[in-house]
């Protein structure tokens with residue numbers, strides 16, 4: 001997006017959400033409605049999902065231990081409109097690769113990156129196609145609201161194993177509590193260095209999510 005085409009978003013204007021130092025657009029915002037005429041996401045990437053806020057808070061809380069900064073490469077899988085990708089790029093100055101299978105989410109990601117004045121690298125790729133080569137050099141993987149179908153459980157488990165084998169230090173997947181996510185958590189806790197923690201926030205509204213946190217041994 002060229003500098004002259006970046007829409008001006010006024011603080012507090014309708015259908016915007018400012019939280020944790022970033023600005024997000026809701027489905028009713030004029031810029032979102034404009035994009036919707038041409039791009040209709042088809043795998044639920046049709047809004048900013050809530051679990052992402054709990055991962056933001058977890059990253060902020062643990063940033064020192066994780067060494068989050070300009071030298072960190074974070075991969076946000078199933079990025080959708082990119083709330084988490086944008087937060088990480090803005091808050092920590094980290095290098096961010098925003099991965100999604102659905103090409104129609106990327107215009108919304110680009111819009112959010114532009115209005116927040118950050119750069120993230122988009123990558124259209126399915127979880128199952130994220131090869132060891134792609135995962136090489138990635139330090140942290142995040143994924144908010146990405147384990148919502150039974151068939152995603154083995155796909156994500158295998159991706160987690162590939163990522164750990166490639167040297168990824170921490171993986172955080174968040175979910176409000178769907179059964180495919182709990183199946184993933186059980187499998188990870190049985191075989192990997194994984195834990196499940198419940199997190200809550202009051203911002204932007206009262207929310208809770210389970211965080212599956214997997215560390216390299």
Ligand SMILES: C[S@@+](CC[C@H](N)C(=O)[O-])C[C@H]1O[C@@H](n2cnc3c(N)ncnc32)[C@H](O)[C@@H]1O
Pocket residue numbers: 042043044045046047048049050051052077078079080081082083084099100101102105125126127128143144145146
């Ligand atoms: C519920 S949305 C969550 C979006 C974003 N993480 C958020 O917090 O707003 C799930 C996202 O995962 C993507 N997705 C679903 N299955 C996928 C797959 N197999 N590979 C890559 N992305 C996938 C969808 O296209 C969608 O953007």
